Amino acid sequence: MDKYNLNYHLVWIPKYRHPVLAGEVATHLSDILHTIAEKGCRDTQLRDYAGSKLTLSKIGSIRIFKHREVEGKIKTSTIKKDNLGHWYAILISEVEDVSPIEPKTAIGVDVGLKSLVALSGGETVEYPRYYVMAEKKLSVAQRNLSRKKKGSANRRKAKAKVAKISQDVQHHRDEFLHQLSKMLVDSADLIVFECLNISGMLKNHHLAKHIQDHAWGKLIQFTQSKAAKAGKVVELVDARYTSQKCSQCSIMVPKTLAERVHICPNCGLEMDRDINASLNIRTLGLRGRAYRDTAKESAGQ
Numbered sequence: 331m332d333k334y335n336l337n338y339h340l341v342w343i344p345k346y347r348h349p350v351l352a353g354e355v356a357t358h359l360s361d362i363l364h365t366i367a368e369k370g371c372r373d374t375q376l377r378d379y380a381g382s383k384l385t386l387s388k389i390g391s392i393r394i395f396k397h398r399e400v401e402g403k404i405k406t407s408t409i410k411k412d413n414l415g416h417w418y419a420i421l422i423s424e425v426e427d428v429s430p431i432e433p434k435t436a437i438g439v440d441v442g443l444k445s446l447v448a449l450s451g452g453e454t455v456e457y458p459r460y461y462v463m464a465e466k467k468l469s470v471a472q473r474n475l476s477r478k479k480k481g482s483a484n485r486r487k488a489k490a491k492v493a494k495i496s497q498d499v500q501h502h503r504d505e506f507l508h509q510l511s512k513m514l515v516d517s518a519d520l521i522v523f524e525c526l527n528i529s530g531m532l533k534n535h536h537l538a539k540h541i542q543d544h545a546w547g548k549l550i551q552f553t554q555s556k557a558a559k560a561g562k563v564v565e566l567v568d569a570r571y572t573s574q575k576c577s578q579c580s581i582m583v584p585k586t587l588a589e590r591v592h593i594c595p596n597c598g599l600e601m602d603r604d605i606n607a608s609l610n611i612r613t614l615g616l617r618g619r620a621y622r623d624t625a626k627e628s629a630g631q
């Protein structure tokens with residue numbers, strides 16, 4: 331097997347927090363980091379990586395904080411500064427692909443209008459309350475910033491506050507999306523999502539849409555990487571009409587965005603509109619796989 335997955339790892343470099351960076355080394359390191367900051371991202375050669383130390387070419391040995399253990403062989407590393415002035419090393423490692431298992435169970439995931447996701451098993455998942463609170467705090471801080479005079483000290487302070495809160499929001503969201511994607515991968519062998527670009531714009535128009543789109547993309551990305559490690563499969567399907575179609579008898583049941591419940595005049599099915607959509611997404615995913623398998627077989631003959 332020479333197929334690999336690339337894994338991304340982020341490690342925090344506590345620039346001013348450790349004795350190893352004091353004195354001459356610190357001056358040297360901060361000079362280099364400054365150069366990198368001006369030029370943006372820059373690749374450095376990884377010399378060594380052991381325990382809590384990272385040795386990079388042109389930089390030397392630096393102490394790091396790991397969020398999790400790095401799996402596989404590290405291929406490249408990049409040093410990056412975020413807008414709060416924290417330094418990170420991004421390590422990319424290669425992990426051997428797990429041979430895919432034959433999917434026996436499937437789950438469809440729909441991006442909900444009210445909740446974050448609706449699952450074909452009948453559950454819906456909401457954002458945790460702390461995340462919603464943090465988002466509110468962020469919008470207050472942003473409004474506050476927009477009222478400050480350009481070039482003023484208050485504006486600078488308000489800007490720093492926005493940056494701090496938005497990083498908190500991002501961390502909370504990522505943590506939650508990691509849990510959710512793990513739950514999805516644990517629950518089925520085939521996980522079917524709607525493809526964002528095709529259906530996203532058609533489906534809803536509420537204010538926080540761009541934030542939700544971003545979370546959606548990340549959820550798919552996290553699920554894909556976890557699925558690859560478990561030998562499971564993620565399918566993306568064109569989800570046009572999935573909210574209109576009846577998941578039981580396939581007739582079109584047009585509904586407005588305000589209608590929360592799918593009620594089929596043909597077969598009598600009555601259920602939450604997003605759950606109905608997730609069932610359609612699951613069907614599309616299974617059908618897509620079956621079609622490709624048939625195509626592969628006939629091409630092989």
Ligand SMILES: [Zn+2]
Pocket residue numbers: 576577578579580581594595596597598599
């Ligand atoms: Zn029906």
